[in-house]
Amino acid sequence: MAMKAAEGSVELADDTVSLTAAACLFHGFSDPSRLSIVRHLALGEHRVVDLTAHLGLAQSTVSKHLACLRDCGLVSSRPQGRASMWSLEHPQAVMDLLASAERLLSLTGDAVTLCATYGSESLPGETA
Template identity: 75%
Template sequence: MTQATVDEDGRGEVAALTAAACLFHGFSDRSRLSIVQHLALGEHRVVDLTGHLGLAQSTVSKHLACLLDCGIVTVRPQGRASVYALAHPAATLDLLAAAETLLGLTGDAVVLCPRYGEGAGS
């Protein structure tokens, strides 16, 4: 993230941090992340994604709605189907590459995190 212009009471910084947290929340679900990775390969219909990912149609549709609301994906009609694509493919791929780099640097720390890792809350 770039440093935001901050007004005297810090509202600009708070707004920028809130937006960033919302963006990362859009990527925080394993199913949504799988959908984003598939859309990085090109446009897909819901039926294509359900087949590729082994997820229920309702699950894929729910997560696509979230990604659409967040501005991460776009949708266009094609006959009776809807075709989804990444709204900003280059920026999304850059973000995913940066995440992979950071994950490589942290090793197993993220997975083992007692608050958000695999065993969290159990």
């Protein structure tokens, strides 16, 4: 009986670790600027200066978000001269995830944007 309880605790701990990792992954995608960067990198490698020009974001903003995405294991860079070329680490998996998110959003309609905690009203600079 004690063995059964211990096994259940291990499974619960494994679930908690997996769910925490999933929550951290989704947090990496939780900012509209990061999503814009990810979508742009899906087109191919870019330098920070290219991303700032294409997305209309400040260099510091792009760099900050790239650092977050790098820490999440979603992007990587390689040196090219004095610049760095940024790319998606797992482009097909990222695109599959974004496509699944779009399908889910089409099913839920405006429900997610109306959420009091995470909806568009709760985002900095966003208004309904």
